[in-house]
Amino acid sequence: MNEAFRSGVEREKAEAVFPDPINPKIRQMEVIDTDFHFTPSWKTIRSYLKEPFQSLLFHYPVGSLEYNPEPANEKPGVGQDTHGVAATGADVIKILDQFGTDTVILNPGYNRPQSIFNEPMIAAIAAAHNDYLINEVFPVSPRIKASLMICHRDPFMGAEEIRRVGHHKQFVTVYTSFSALYEPLGNAKFDPILDAMQEFGLTLTCHSEGFFPHFTPLWNGARTWIELFGNAPAGNCMAHLAAMIVQGMFDKYPNQKVIFQEGGYWWLPDFMLRMDDFYLGSGGDIALVERKLATGEKKLHKLPSQYVLDHVRFSTQPITMPKNRKHFAWLLEMCHAKDLFCFSSDWPHQTLDPANWVVENTDCIDDEMQKALLSGNSRKLYNRL
Amino acid sequence: MKEYLIGKIDDIPEGKGRAFQAGRATVAVFRSNGKFYAMSNRCTHKGASMCEGEITNGGTVVRCPWHNWAFNIATGEHCYDQSEKIRTYEVKTDGDQVILYA
Numbered sequence A: 001m002n003e004a005f006r007s008g009v010e011r012e013k014a015e016a017v018f019p020d021p022i023n024p025k026i027r028q029m030e031v032i033d034t035d036f037h038f039t040p041s042w043k044t045i046r047s048y049l050k051e052p053f054q055s056l057l058f059h060y061p062v063g064s065l066e067y068n069p070e071p072a073n074e075k076p077g078v079g080q081d082t083h084g085v086a087a088t089g090a091d092v093i094k095i096l097d098q099f100g101t102d103t104v105i106l107n108p109g110y111n112r113p114q115s116i117f118n119e120p121m122i123a124a125i126a127a128a129h130n131d132y133l134i135n136e137v138f139p140v141s142p143r144i145k146a147s148l149m150i151c152h153r154d155p156f157m158g159a160e161e162i163r164r165v166g167h168h169k170q171f172v173t174v175y176t177s178f179s180a181l182y183e184p185l186g187n188a189k190f191d192p193i194l195d196a197m198q199e200f201g202l203t204l205t206c207h208s209e210g211f212f213p214h215f216t217p218l219w220n221g222a223r224t225w226i227e228l229f230g231n232a233p234a235g236n237c238m239a240h241l242a243a244m245i246v247q248g249m250f251d252k253y254p255n256q257k258v259i260f261q262e263g264g265y266w267w268l269p270d271f272m273l274r275m276d277d278f279y280l281g282s283g284g285d286i287a288l289v290e291r292k293l294a295t296g297e298k299k300l301h302k303l304p305s306q307y308v309l310d311h312v313r314f315s316t317q318p319i320t321m322p323k324n325r326k327h328f329a330w331l332l333e334m335c336h337a338k339d340l341f342c343f344s345s346d347w348p349h350q351t352l353d354p355a356n357w358v359v360e361n362t363d364c365i366d367d368e369m370q371k372a373l374l375s376g377n378s379r380k381l382y383n384r385l
Numbered sequence B: 001m002k003e004y005l006i007g008k009i010d011d012i013p014e015g016k017g018r019a020f021q022a023g024r025a026t027v028a029v030f031r032s033n034g035k036f037y038a039m040s041n042r043c044t045h046k047g048a049s050m051c052e053g054e055i056t057n058g059g060t061v062v063r064c065p066w067h068n069w070a071f072n073i074a075t076g077e078h079c080y081d082q083s084e085k086i087r088t089y090e091v092k093t094d095g096d097q098v099i100l101y102a
Helices: A024-028 A042-048 A089-099 A119-140 A155-165 A188-198 A225-246 A268-282 A284-288 A290-295 A304-311 A325-334 A367-381
Strands: A011-013 A015-017 A032-038 A103-108 A144-149 A171-177 A203-207 A258-261 A312-315 B003-008 B017-022 B025-032 B035-040 B054-056 B061-063 B070-072 B088-094 B097-101
Touching: A032 A089, A032 A258, A032 A367, A042 A119, A089 A103, A089 A119, A089 A144, A103 A119, A103 A171, A119 A144, A119 A155, A144 A155, A155 A171, A155 A188, A171 A188, A188 A290, A225 A258, A225 A268, A225 A304, A268 A284, A268 A304, A284 A290, A304 A312, B003 B017, B025 B088, B025 B097, B035 B088
Parallel strands: A011 B003, A032 A103, A103 A144, A144 A171, A171 A203, A203 A258, A258 A312
Antiparallel strands: A015 B017, B003 B097, B017 B025, B025 B035, B054 B061, B061 B070, B088 B097
């Protein structure tokens, strides 16, 4: 007998299989992906640019301080888009079907336009992006929704763009980011954007993005992708959220909802307790913020933690799951995941999350919570879904 | 444990992986530098199909297609943390046939 065989061992034919990595249950449930990056070609965007930008912006990026994860992922030539590029409506539908997604909210995907130094240039690119969506992408399928792109560094240009295209029902949210700002989004100087959003009932998206210019010292001195995008976004996210709450944004705009994306959330229990403690002991200077000076109010309408529950949601990607099952269950409970978490994939970035984890951790996430995470919470969050 | 015939050597191209159903186990079989390796098809991280992973680092590493986690193609151990390990299986050739033990 050939030594490759073992005596007494039965031999069978093993069939080649092509496993679908997506859990079959996902394909039976409604899935709404709240963060999917859509990246039209620069040629396409340029064709929609108004003059004089169309004639002068020959390529993109036009120049910025840049770093991308190729050295971290040891994959040259793809930047963050390790899973591909969706540049058309047909591309999007193909990927939705691949991952078992019913409805998607497209976020701008190309490399950090908010990092451009020239604010009118950002506004022109945002308008071209929105016009391409309206003219060529939205008509492909009602499954495709999108974030309305603006230059959020200039509140007046941002508001102008919202009023120009915000009536289109497939825009369900306005896209902003933690960075490419000098102040947190909760600052009253961004009220023109919020004023415009009230006219259309749009949710505010605040996504991790950008390197320069930025409202955070957390990137200064960083050397690695882990520092830049693994860790710093959580600190940035907390800073923006704290400003929204204690600078009275939700008191002035009581119907406004916000979804934070890629800033993490397991820090929420400490954040909520700490904000409440500081407010109860040291809340006197809230009377000095612009919005409170305007109304003469000296305090918030409710405890800081209550604003999180009433106004704020978190997209789930990237989910990190402790191997200790009790810890995972406790984190979900302490973070109010059943009410606050909305599924996202972040396709096509390296930290992509297919929805499997939502239905494969049944000891921590029951059927009701699965539905809430995959679609229910998003349907409550976005007025236009 | 059973012996499974998974096909002929040339059924699996050099530098690629294929998945096979061996009883209840779905096993990814790779051909790298002329040798065959086998591991569970499910990544320990978030369940991606390892058979679709890219073989890198001179044929010694297979990377998860979803999150780029790098596993030693022979031992199944993560290159940065050996405690993170995908189950491996024995695989041999018999003439032009490839045999999996699972």
